[in-house]
Amino acid sequence: MGVMCCSVASDGVMYYNGAMPEKSQFIAPDVVLGKGVRLGVCINLYGCAIGDQTMIGPFVEIQRGAVIGSRCKVSSHSFICDGVTIEDEVFLGHGVMFINDKHPHATRADGKPEIAEDWQDRFVRTVIKRGASIGSNATVLGGVTVGEGAIVGAGAVVTKDVPPGATVVGNPARVLHAAA
Numbered sequence: 001m002g003v004m005c006c007s008v009a010s011d012g013v014m015y016y017n018g019a020m021p022e023k024s025q026f027i028a029p030d031v032v033l034g035k036g037v038r039l040g041v042c043i044n045l046y047g048c049a050i051g052d053q054t055m056i057g058p059f060v061e062i063q064r065g066a067v068i069g070s071r072c073k074v075s076s077h078s079f080i081c082d083g084v085t086i087e088d089e090v091f092l093g094h095g096v097m098f099i100n101d102k103h104p105h106a107t108r109a110d111g112k113p114e115i116a117e118d119w120q121d122r123f124v125r126t127v128i129k130r131g132a133s134i135g136s137n138a139t140v141l142g143g144v145t146v147g148e149g150a151i152v153g154a155g156a157v158v159t160k161d162v163p164p165g166a167t168v169v170g171n172p173a174r175v176l177h178a179a180a
Contacts, residue, residue, distance in 0.1 A: 034070060048080075051088065075136070083125040083142065090128050093136035093154060100124055100142040129164065149179070 025039065028046035037050050040058030047064025050056065054068055057076035065082035068074065072086060075094040080086070083100040101122045107113055124142035128134065132146045135154030146152060147164030157171040165179025 030064075040076065047082075057094075069130070083123060084128070085125070086128045087130040087132075087148075089131045091133040093134060093138070095137045096134050097139045098126055098142070099139065100126065102142055132162075 024041045026044045026046070027033075027039075030047050031045045032049040034050060034052035034054065036053040038053075038055040039045075040056055040060065042059045043056060044061040045056075046062075048062040048066040048068070050062070050068045051070030051072065053070055054072040054074070056062070056068075056074045057078070059077045060074055060079070062068065062074075062080045063082045066080045066084045066086075068080070068086045069088035069090065071088055072090045072092070074080070074092045075096070077095040078092050079097050080092075081098050081100045084098045086092075101119050102124060103122050104119070105114055108118060126140055126142055127145045128140075129146060129148040129150070131149045132151070134140065134146065134152040135156065137154055138152050138156045138158065140146065140152070140158045144158055144161050146158065146162040147166065149165045150162045151167040152158055152162065152173060153167065153169035153176070155171070156169050156173040158168065159172040162168050162173070163175070163179065166175050167177040168174060169176045
């Protein structure tokens with residue numbers, strides 16, 4: 001299939017080296033990987049860009065159009081969809097989910113399955129600023145910005161912008177501590 005991939009190191013992590021992927025990885029030919037990217041097993045990457053020295057854990061999917069900066073850590077079981085930009089040095093805990101459609105539907109009004117063109121008018125972008133940390137099992141709804149150095153607590157549901165340096169928790173996420 002002519003896709004790029006990695007080799008397994010003694011720590012069990014895959015390191016990009018331009019070779020063929022593990023059978024448990026799908027890395028599409030249009031993926032852009034920076035230098036020193038580390039990739040876990042059982043991942044799906046297509047049409048995305050991942051910066052230098054970023055680590056992608058196992059069981060992660062990163063969709064076409066997503067951009068991840070340098071020196072980030074994306075923990076296992078996370079989902080990063082089209083329209084998400086993650087700046088440098090961001091931490092994502094296990095099972096972090098992003099959403100890019102505020103009103104998803106399975107079918108059109110005529111009952112036929114939706115296709116990509118059907119939701120383009122509902123598509124929203126999300127930005128996670130440099131140095132932010134997002135806790136395990138958090139969900140980030142589309143159209144928000146998580147500020148530089150902000151912390152999103154585990155399990156939080158982020159429905160609106162998070163100020164730089166703030167800590168937010170809960171559902172919906174609310175500010176627990178503002179930046180000093």
